[in-house]
Amino acid sequence: MTPDQLEARLAAAADHEAWIEAVADHFRAGGVFFGHGTDNADDEAYWLIRHVEDWRDDLWEAPPDRRLIARIVDVAGRRVRERRPLAYLLGEAWFAGLRFHVNENVLIPRSPMAEIIERCFTPWAELGEGARVLDVGTGSGCLAIAAAWHCPGILVDATDVSKAALAVAKRNIERHGLGGRVRLHEADLFPATTDRFSVIMSNPPYVPERDVDALPPEYAHEPRLALAGGPDGLAPTEQLMRAARERLTPDGVLIVEVGAEAETLMRRHPRLPAVWLDFERGGEGVFVLTARQLEGYFGGGTR
Numbered sequence: 001m002t003p004d005q006l007e008a009r010l011a012a013a014a015d016h017e018a019w020i021e022a023v024a025d026h027f028r029a030g031g032v033f034f035g036h037g038t039d040n041a042d043d044e045a046y047w048l049i050r051h052v053e054d055w056r057d058d059l060w061e062a063p064p065d066r067r068l069i070a071r072i073v074d075v076a077g078r079r080v081r082e083r084r085p086l087a088y089l090l091g092e093a094w095f096a097g098l099r100f101h102v103n104e105n106v107l108i109p110r111s112p113m114a115e116i117i118e119r120c121f122t123p124w125a126e127l128g129e130g131a132r133v134l135d136v137g138t139g140s141g142c143l144a145i146a147a148a149w150h151c152p153g154i155l156v157d158a159t160d161v162s163k164a165a166l167a168v169a170k171r172n173i174e175r176h177g178l179g180g181r182v183r184l185h186e187a188d189l190f191p192a193t194t195d196r197f198s199v200i201m202s203n204p205p206y207v208p209e210r211d212v213d214a215l216p217p218e219y220a221h222e223p224r225l226a227l228a229g230g231p232d233g234l235a236p237t238e239q240l241m242r243a244a245r246e247r248l249t250p251d252g253v254l255i256v257e258v259g260a261e262a263e264t265l266m267r268r269h270p271r272l273p274a275v276w277l278d279f280e281r282g283g284e285g286v287f288v289l290t291a292r293q294l295e296g297y298f299g300g301g302t303r
């Protein structure tokens, strides 16, 4: 479908449903890949249209405003032509019910860990006033900010090696008014403190180096540093697992996403007592290990 054809369909449409259908057909015809905030053409079309209407419910409930057509055609055209994820074209992503600023210095938020964060890590942790949480590899800050938002009174530290990513995270912390409760550190995995945390969570880079270039073109717009996890994808995860027990409280937990590399991890560590989580909204490859389990497994220093 050409941009002119999309424009004609939008101009002829009587309601928002027809607008969604037209934009979704444009995405489908363009063969774009979904997986950066949505997993299908209809949801992505909805997102684009709501964004250009500034998420205003009054505009959404009224007949579509034809003055918005040029902007929709422009963004939808770039989405297909450039294979750039919609989040980057809009400078916006949604995660755990919150709106985040994003640019190409950060991974687009999409971790299934949103579900655990929204219920404040129960049943894995009970976080009272002042409990400490660490987010390793924070990118846009989405996990750290969502944790502070959904768990009243906790204090969150968040690290990243990328200065450019930390600038985005800082902007998001300010946007959500969480400057007093989310602290950023430019650091390799752990902050340069001796603090211990009740929860350490991470969505580290975990794509095997050789697989990064074979991903759909949309992924090439994301920072390689956020995707590539060494030869088998698990280098940062291994480092995290080995070091985490020194950084957790005695009843603390480590929660890590390794996505499709879960099988490689289980093959390499067949006796690792990890619990793999199920998610209602989809996603996989997130495990939980307690500080005690980490001590029991890695404590002897033989693995």
Ligand SMILES: C[S@@+](CC[C@H](N)C(=O)[O-])C[C@H]1O[C@@H](n2cnc3c(N)ncnc32)[C@H](O)[C@@H]1O
Pocket: 106, 107, 108, 109, 110, 111, 136, 137, 138, 139, 140, 141, 142, 143, 159, 160, 161, 162, 165, 187, 188, 189, 190, 203, 204, 205, 206, 225, 226, 227, 236
């Ligand atoms: C997969 S992204 C996750 C971003 C964000 N937490 C999310 O879930 O959307 C991984 C992040 O880890 C950062 N990173 C990579 N290696 C790191 C390291 N050794 N220490 C800290 N952060 C690292 C990258 O810069 C990137 O922002």
